[in-house]
Amino acid sequence: MGRQSLLETLLQLIFPDRCAACRTLGTLFCATCQARLEAYQPDGRTLPSSLSQVHVAYVFQSPLREVIHQLKYRKTRRIAQPLGQLLAENIAPRAREFDAVAAIPLHPRRLSERGFNQAEALAAVVAHIHKLPLITGPLTRTRDTAQQAAQANAHMRAANMRDAFAWRGASPPARILLVDDVYTTGATMGACADALRAAGTADVQGLALARTRPKP
Ligand SMILES: [Zn+2]
Structure with missing residues (x-):
């Protein structure tokens, strides 16, 4: 057993894996x-014009809601692995x-506050499984749109x-x-696809782990 695997074994004993939803x-x-x-x-909900398709894997509800919360806010980065595998299968x-x-x-x-980008952690697993390159550097967020959730309607x-x-x-x-x-209104993904299309990308498709059901 090498030093690294011994360390991993010790960490497993001290901090055993637990299911992010039910704590098993x-x-x-x-x-x-x-x-x-x-x-x-x-x-039938309308897509942003810069996206040719959006693929959503699951309904945003329990237990996935709790698992995504763990990934995003509790910095349990390793949860990106099983979630990324589900996205890759999708x-x-x-x-x-x-x-x-x-x-x-x-x-x-936001990145320095949070420590890592949860979407990039998922994308890295998808890219690895399908042997595709992962783009990280050139695509950037130029404005901090942290108050997005507070914007009242889709237009805003x-x-x-x-x-x-x-x-x-x-x-x-x-x-x-x-x-x-999570894909909500599509405003964020649409704006990001806009930047890619403006730079010359011919086709942008979206992939998200979860979305809430449309209101009846
Ligand atoms: Zn569980």
Whole structure:
């Protein structure tokens, strides 16, 4: 046993893995909780014009809500692995439609507060599984739109996001899969896709772990 694996073994003894939703020992996201995930059914809601398609894996509800919360706010970064695998499975039939994977970037201020970008952690797993390059540097968030949730309606949210992202580098790949954890109104993903399209990307598709059901 090497030094690193001994350290890992010790860490496992001191901080054993627990399911992020039900706290069962020995796993980060247990099979029982994963079996409760509900596939998101495509609905007729309008997409931002800069996105040709948006793929959403699951309905945003318990237990996925708790698991995403753990990833995002409690900095349990390793949960990105099982969640990223679920995303990779979701997009597997279309993986050849993309030249690269990118994540919705965080503003540098938010990144330093949070320690890591949860969307990028998910995107990295998807990129690794499908052997696609992961774009990190050139796609940047130029405005801190932290108050997004407070914007009352879709129009205001879209206005708040305008020019929030920029592409800074050589020409981006032609076909990009843009990953986020939760898809809400599409204002954020749409604005990010706008920046990619403005830089020359021909096709941007979105991939998100979860979305709330449309209101009846
Ligand atoms: Zn569980």
